[in-house]
Amino acid sequence: MLKKALPAAIATALLAGAAASAQAVEISGNVALTTDYKFRGISQSDESPAIQGGFDLGFDNGIYVGTWGSSVDFDSNDGFDGSLELDYYVGWAVPINDNIGIDVGYVYYDYPGDDGAEGDYQEIYGSLSLWDFSLGLAYSDDYYGETGNFMYYQAGYSLGLGMFTVDFHVGYNDLDEEGFLSDGATDYTDYSIGVSASWLAVDWSLAWVGTDLDDEEVFGTDWGDDTVVFTVSKSM
Incomplete structure (x- = not known):
C-alpha cells in the first residue's frame, strides 16, 4: 500500500499546478445523516445511523480534489478498532458533449485508529456517463x-419523474x-x-440496498442483507 502521505502530496501538487495556471476554483461541501452507511451493499455502521460529510475543490480544467468522511462501526470484526473513515481523492471529470462525460481518479480509504485490521487501501477508478446511463469500474491492488x-x-x-429522481444501480465485486x-x-x-428529491433546500432519499450474499456471510453478520436506507443531506 502507499503511505498515507501520498494523497496529500498529490493534492498539493495539483493545487500548485492549478494555481500556477490561474485556474478558477469552485469550493463545495456536503453533510448527511443516514440510517445505515451502506458501501457496495454492505453496512459500514453495524446497521446503525451514520453522520457523513466532505468538501471538494473543482477547477475549470476538470480536475478536482476532495475529502469525505463518515462514522463507521465494525465492532463485530474483532480486528478493527476504528470508528471513522476518511477518504482522500483526486480526479478529472469532463463532458465530451451534452450527453457524454468521463471521470477518472484515485481514492485512498483511511481508517484512523485502526491499528490491527490493516483496513486502509487505495483504488483507481473510472466512469462513463451516457445520457441517463453510467458505467464504471474501480481497481485496488490490495x-x-x-x-x-x-x-x-x-x-x-x-x-427523472417531475421533482423526483429514481436511481437504479448494480455492481459486481470481484475479490482475490x-x-x-x-x-x-x-x-x-x-x-x-x-x-x-429536493425539498426545503435539503435533499431526501429513500433506497432499497442489498446484495446476493447469504445470511451471516460478512464477518458472520447480516450486514449484506437487503435494507431500506433513508438519508437526509445538504450541499453547500
Whole structure:
C-alpha cells in the first residue's frame, strides 16, 4: 500500500499546478445523516445511523480534489478498532458533449485508529456517463484487510419523474481472497433502487440496498442483507 502521505502530496501538487495556471476554483461541501452507511451493499455502521460529510475543490480544467468522511462501526470484526473513515481523492471529470462525460481518479480509504485490521487501501477508478446511463469500474491492488487485488464493475440508470429522481444501480465485486467474506466467497453482487428529491433546500432519499450474499456471510453478520436506507443531506 502507499503511505498515507501520498494523497496529500498529490493534492498539493495539483493545487500548485492549478494555481500556477490561474485556474478558477469552485469550493463545495456536503453533510448527511443516514440510517445505515451502506458501501457496495454492505453496512459500514453495524446497521446503525451514520453522520457523513466532505468538501471538494473543482477547477475549470476538470480536475478536482476532495475529502469525505463518515462514522463507521465494525465492532463485530474483532480486528478493527476504528470508528471513522476518511477518504482522500483526486480526479478529472469532463463532458465530451451534452450527453457524454468521463471521470477518472484515485481514492485512498483511511481508517484512523485502526491499528490491527490493516483496513486502509487505495483504488483507481473510472466512469462513463451516457445520457441517463453510467458505467464504471474501480481497481485496488490490495483491498480492505490486505485481501489482494479487487475489481468493481458497476452500472446505473437515473430516471427523472417531475421533482423526483429514481436511481437504479448494480455492481459486481470481484475479490482475490476471501477476506471479510466467509464460506470461501470471493465475489458478490450489490444492487439498489432509490428515490430522491429536493425539498426545503435539503435533499431526501429513500433506497432499497442489498446484495446476493447469504445470511451471516460478512464477518458472520447480516450486514449484506437487503435494507431500506433513508438519508437526509445538504450541499453547500
